[in-house]
Amino acid sequence: MFKSLIPAPLRALRxxxxxxxxxxxxxxxxxxxxxxxxxxxxxxxxxxxxxFTTPDGLRLRSMRNNFSSFAMCTVGERDTEMARFIARHVPVGGTFVDAGANIGAYSLIAARRIGPSGRLLAFEAHPRT
Structure with missing residues (x-):
């Protein structure tokens, strides 16, 4: 009962x-x-x-209770292992598809990797995200 009195962002801090x-x-x-x-x-x-602004200067928008946004804001990426995977396996000038992109955390990493000659397709079904 008392748990519901504490706003979700404060509960999530733990x-x-x-x-x-x-x-x-x-x-x-x-x-x-x-x-x-x-x-x-x-x-x-x-x-x-x-x-919010990421540590490397990207400016993004988010809704409440979005862990990907929290990760991007605090450390600049959501998942270090995924960033390393993208760096190893996505070629410069390649194509990257991010289905269920959320705020685009992986899309941003891939976009930097593929560069202007590459192609990035990011899809998110949630209308607010």
Whole structure:
């Protein structure tokens, strides 16, 4: 009963911070990661849709309770292993299809990899995302 009184972004902090502490970005710059996490959480509490900037300067928009957005905001990528996979297997000038793209975390990585001569197709079915 009392759990429902705590806003979802604050409830999510427990597992989000556990995930964050395991990242390479946190190991390299813990204070900066925590500051970005705090700004992201405050933005989530303030409005249902909001903008944020990734550590490398990309500006994105998100809705509340989107883990991919939290990951992009705090460490610049959602999944280090997937970023490495894309770097190894997607050729420069190649084609990348992201079905169920969410906010485009993998699409952004692939776009940097394939460059202007490549082709990127990203699809997301959720109308708000």
């Amino acid at each position: 597992w989000r911070l556990r995930w964050l502490r395991q990242t390479e970005a946190f190991a390299a710059a813990p204070i900066a990661c925590l500051a970005r996490a705090a700004r992201f959480t405050i933005s989530e509490l303030a409005r249902p849709e909001f903008g």
